[in-house]
Amino acid sequence: MANQIVHRAACFRGKPNIPGDKSISHRALILGALSEGRTEITNILTGGDVQSTARCLGDLGVSIIRSGASDGTTLTTVEGLGVKGFTSPVRVLDCGNSGTTIRTLMGVLAGGDITATLSGDASLVRRPMRRVAAPLLLMGARIELTADDYAPLTIQGSKLHGINYSLPVASAQLKTAVLLAGLLAEGVTRITGQIDSRDHTERMLRHFGAKLQESSSELSITGGQTLVANRVLVPGDPSATAFWLAAACLVPGAHLRLENISLNFTRIGFIRALQRMGANIVVELESEVPEPVGCIEARFSNLKGIRVTVSEIPALIDELPMLAVLASQAVGETVVEGAEELRVKESDRIEAVAVNLRAMGASIETRKDGFTLAGRQSLRGTDIRSFHDHRIAMAFSIAGLVAEGDTTIHDAECVGISYPEFFATLERLCRP
Numbered sequence: 001m002a003n004q005i006v007h008r009a010a011c012f013r014g015k016p017n018i019p020g021d022k023s024i025s026h027r028a029l030i031l032g033a034l035s036e037g038r039t040e041i042t043n044i045l046t047g048g049d050v051q052s053t054a055r056c057l058g059d060l061g062v063s064i065i066r067s068g069a070s071d072g073t074t075l076t077t078v079e080g081l082g083v084k085g086f087t088s089p090v091r092v093l094d095c096g097n098s099g100t101t102i103r104t105l106m107g108v109l110a111g112g113d114i115t116a117t118l119s120g121d122a123s124l125v126r127r128p129m130r131r132v133a134a135p136l137l138l139m140g141a142r143i144e145l146t147a148d149d150y151a152p153l154t155i156q157g158s159k160l161h162g163i164n165y166s167l168p169v170a171s172a173q174l175k176t177a178v179l180l181a182g183l184l185a186e187g188v189t190r191i192t193g194q195i196d197s198r199d200h201t202e203r204m205l206r207h208f209g210a211k212l213q214e215s216s217s218e219l220s221i222t223g224g225q226t227l228v229a230n231r232v233l234v235p236g237d238p239s240a241t242a243f244w245l246a247a248a249c250l251v252p253g254a255h256l257r258l259e260n261i262s263l264n265f266t267r268i269g270f271i272r273a274l275q276r277m278g279a280n281i282v283v284e285l286e287s288e289v290p291e292p293v294g295c296i297e298a299r300f301s302n303l304k305g306i307r308v309t310v311s312e313i314p315a316l317i318d319e320l321p322m323l324a325v326l327a328s329q330a331v332g333e334t335v336v337e338g339a340e341e342l343r344v345k346e347s348d349r350i351e352a353v354a355v356n357l358r359a360m361g362a363s364i365e366t367r368k369d370g371f372t373l374a375g376r377q378s379l380r381g382t383d384i385r386s387f388h389d390h391r392i393a394m395a396f397s398i399a400g401l402v403a404e405g406d407t408t409i410h411d412a413e414c415v416g417i418s419y420p421e422f423f424a425t426l427e428r429l430c431r432p
């Protein structure tokens, strides 16, 4: 599937199954591997990024087995070894396209007993790793980076000690690396600064029996705690859901119902932004622990432009390409600021959005940390460059639903990173 053609949609309706949340799936595998006992994970994401985490853990000697459950969902079992039970990998740990895999494993391996080299694909080896290495080095880790910032990187496990660390970026991957290194360190690790990113690691550490102290400005963890294996039910991924919510808002007559979706507050900034844009969306929370889960209903909407500011960015960072496409169809201007992290994702997402919106005939003004878009711009179908970035491919597939003529998404197989069934589901939802 190199290229994928998307036609203008005449209708959009249905009740799609949403794949398991990517962030929660990674954490379930990794905390399972660090625990005592067998962890059972239901509805884990089958996408490429989570396979990268499973492959790396397998190379470290962790047994992970997938099977079908009686109700048609998938069951994944992880036999916990604890970091001290990991065996030296005989090859470079290939983290593929996955920032979460490499950065989380950096935190884990820093406090282990073995030496490992981690690397990834052409995109991953261009993404900054110094931000994670910096606090780990302060804790006593031994890490060698390529050109002082990048993978391939080699970690020699060492005895770590707790630190006080102020996070300079709102990155959950960074926060997770420091928390997991803190779990393996001697003493207390206190984290302050930009801690307001997704909180799945904190929730899952508790679910596996660890104690964390948490306030609005500080997180702390005492090293040496033992994790106890548990069952994890992975809810639907709100970042995957975002594409369908956007399509429902854009296609006249659309109606969509989504069930068993993660409604974690730190992940649903896109829903809050859509509601401010005037979207016809109803959200119903059904349960709260260990992760908030519920259902969402969305219908065609007359959207208006909004301003998105820095404090909102962590909760919708992965949805900003989709938001940009939506903003091009809203009434009035949309401004996004404080989102410079978009420049160092799987692609430079500000650039990728601008190149593709312009190719479709829209205008967009970009800045280092965001963009400004005029509303109500007509889009024409054209060739879209995915930049091998799953979220760009999916956001512009939705743009294709409202463009004049056909849209060709190049290198569309990248959707498999987070949503292998994306195009099959799109086709079903557009069927009259």
Ligand code: S3P
Pocket (backbone or CB within 6 Å): 022, 023, 024, 026, 099, 100, 170, 171, 172, 173, 174, 176, 197, 198, 317, 318, 341
């Ligand atoms: C993720 C954190 C975010 C997000 C990524 C998944 C995670 O990255 O963009 O898709 O699972 O922790 P940053 O930590 O770099 O913000």
